[in-house]
Amino acid sequence: MASVQPPPALLAPHRPSTAAALRFPSPTVSPRVSPSPAARPRRLAVAARAMPWPHVLTVAGSDSGAGAGIQADIKACAALGAYCSSVITAVTAQNTVGVQGVHAVPEEFVGEQLRSVLSDMSVDVVKTGMLPSAGIVKVLCESLRKFPVKALVVDPVMVSTSGDTLSGPSTLTTYRDELFPMADIVTPNIKEASKLLGDVSLLTISDMRSAAESIYKLGPKNVLVKGGDMPDSTDAIDVFFDGKEFIELRGLRIKTRNTHGTGCTLASCIAAELAKGATMLRAVEAAKKFVESALYHSKDLVIGNGPQGPFDHLFSLKSPLYKMGSLHKFNPDDLFLYAVTDSGMNKKWGRSIEDAVKAAIEGGATIVQLREKDTETREFLEAAKACVEICRSSGVPLLINDRVDVALASNADGVHVGQSDMPAWEVRELLGPGKIIGVSCKTPAQAEQAWKDGADYIGCGGVFPTTTKANNPTLGFEGLRTVCLASKLPVVAIGGINAGNAGSVMELGLPNLKGVAVVSALFNQECVATETRSLRSILMNACCRS
Ligand SMILES: Nc1ncnc2c1ncn2[C@@H]1O[C@H](COP(=O)(O)OP(=O)(O)O)[C@@H](O)[C@H]1O
Ligand SMILES: Cc1ncc(COP(=O)(O)O)c(N)n1
């Protein structure tokens, strides 16, 4: 047979691209890199160093619309830094409207794919999705017995979010008898949990707990009953059960049509986190946070005309600034005794910001805001990082006044902005859903806007005349009352509040008023901890009276 000559271009000496030349300079570019044979083994040794890569194998169906199934699994694992190999069990014709067709892959060929991957590539965790027939479930169980892995995550996909059947009733027995006893976690949604338990009705959290307990009895080590499709629920609540303890995982319910593939993504994220070495509960928490963040960032995206759109798993590529939420869910009661620092006052009393914050927490402050108008950015950031550590170890949220950049860089719990700072909705875009945002408001219209912009609380004042903030009109009790009555968000009163008048503010018993924010009353004093402690007891007494 005549030998085929490569085209001349391929025979020409290789010219590295500019980027390659920078990384591996040729001898003419840099005399420091020797082309001598002695240099070669070193480079080869570096290339050969084994780098562990957490590996998830998904055994699931293909979704032509790429929102769920294999496609969602690969994107979710990629987003969390795990490698994802894929054994395809079925090919579906699917879009944002629903499932138009299902074509199951023959059992033997599912078996062949499993053999190919499991016999060669070190898989850490297997995650299952759509398994369209009892035969395929059996083939999978046989493969797992032959090639054991560290963990098995079973998402018992039976009905898609659109309501279409993806795995018929004939698979139920095999799931229950063969696959569940091998699983480290099983993650049914409400409809699936109901089907697995003989069509019981699941309408409340207590029903979800009972279902988790009953499914646990079928043999898996952990169960997560997902409440994404729970009717009339303002939060997205999932129930986790490990055989001993029930844990309710509460997340924000994101208002969006783009929820196609949430279940597949959640299970893949759990698998990826397990492959990376997380404990089961930590993996589930991280997975839920990921789904919440991805839905939030994709809530307005439009692909397709149907009611169930896909979401963007790789949202963090678009907003590189965005860090995953701190898992500190905002509790309006944290506004009770709100300590706001002031650099001038700390300097005057010879205290560092860190010492001031420690003392306020020691005295019982329930939330802290760093308001450092005159501190240089570098110094402010260092102090913010130190205060994040201090506050986190005490379970007290730490917010940054105005400076979104400092909040992001220090991974603080949130930001407080005024009417002339960055609009709250822009702050939300940058911080994501897991962080706390407060807005200073003087009028019902500003309070309404803060709510629309996605803020968590408003600060209302100045209630009394204050010297801390220049040109700050005083609202008095009437102004505070008007805003509290109109606000859809919890309110903290601010402005000239001290030990002498704080009680009278809380005794107003205004709706939504959760506490008072103070600056001078704590920080323009000799002993911050003592002042905080006495203000706290004044507030507690006033609340008992009102
Ligand atoms: N609108 C939403 N906002 C926030 N989280 C959601 C939303 N819808 C579903 N989730 C979460 O997505 C995950 C998958 O749940 P679910 O949609 O119930 O599963 P499935 O996709 O299997 O039906 C759960 O953690 C659930 O709480
Ligand atoms: C191939 C395939 N697998 C799974 C699902 C479930 O989708 P969801 O996660 O939205 O319930 C789906 N619709 N298609």
Ligand SMILES: [Mg+2]
């Ligand atoms: Mg869903």
